[in-house]
Amino acid sequence: MPRPTRKRVEPIRTEALLVRRVPVGEADLIITLFTEARGMMGAVARSARRTSKRFAGLEPMHLLRVSLEERAGSDLALLVEASIAKPRLHLTTALDRLEAAGRALRWIRGVAPPGTPEPGLFCTVNDLLDALDVAPPEGSVNAHLATAGLRMLGNIGFGLVLDRCVHCGKPCAPEATACLDAEAGGLVCRACGGARLVVRSALRARIEAAAAGDDAAILAEDAQVVVDLVEAALSAHAAPAR
Ligand SMILES: [Zn+2]
Known part of the structure; x- marks a missing residue:
């Protein structure tokens, strides 16, 4: 009797950001990727902690190019290959930039549903990481983060x-x-009860401009209040925990 031929599944090749890595067993990693093709995806990287050759640069912040094989009956794909498509080497040299980038990735992790492409969100977060990589002017790091956060809300329809x-x-x-x-x-x-936060018209106009695409609208002095706004709005729309 001929052996049943295993259906050859084409691997998913896509650009991705690493948003979480958890060591498992002796040498494996369970990773969470925010991919361009499929949105959030969990994957196993076998022996990733032993050999770095196949998984060069499996680190957050860089734009990665990955190949993934989906596995029947498992939520976790298999990471076949990973390489750096675009390194962001300067981003990791300054703590404030690294913190801002880490916060944006946490936001993404909170709102992006698994297995659903989110092209707008993917673009927004990569634009932010690029901006943070090219030495933003003193004091503007959080303004960049705030601006990206406002756009993320738009990207997810909120x-x-x-x-x-x-x-x-x-x-x-x-x-x-x-x-x-x-x-x-x-x-x-x-008449509907108002809210604790009172916003002057000028700030409201700057928030609208930033959400609509003006990269310079949010001022350094606005950044904290806008980051807090974004965080509150995003947490109200968080994807179910996983
Ligand atoms: Zn009203």
Whole structure:
């Protein structure tokens, strides 16, 4: 009787970011990749801690090129090959940049569902890592992070609503000071209960400009409040834990 031929499965070749690595057993790694082709993916990298040849540069921050084989009956793919497509060597030399990048990767891990391509999110986080790699001006690291965070919200379909109340839809005049509830997704008018955070019109305009693509809109002094906003909004839309 002829042996049943094992169906040859084409490996998935894609660019990816390493978002988590957990050592398992003697030499293996369980990794989480944010891939361009399939979004979040878990994979096993066999003997990755023993031989670095097949898995050169399996480190966070660099843009990687990977080959993965899906395995029947398992949530974890098999990492066949990994190499660095674009190194980001300067990013890892400054603590503040590394921290900002790490935070962005945590955000991604929190909101990107497994197995679903998120091209916008992939692009936004890679743009941020590139910007952090080319020595951003003193004090602007968190402004970059804040800007990327606002865009991530847009990428996943939860961009902050800043021109009207998210509850009743009442428009808010551009020059007005407004109450912003990030977890609710944007402005909340006083009739609907308002919100603890009060945002002046100028900052509201800068947040809107940054979300829409202006890289220089968020000022250093805005960064912390915007990062906090992003974090609150993202956590309200976190993907189920896995
Ligand atoms: Zn309202």
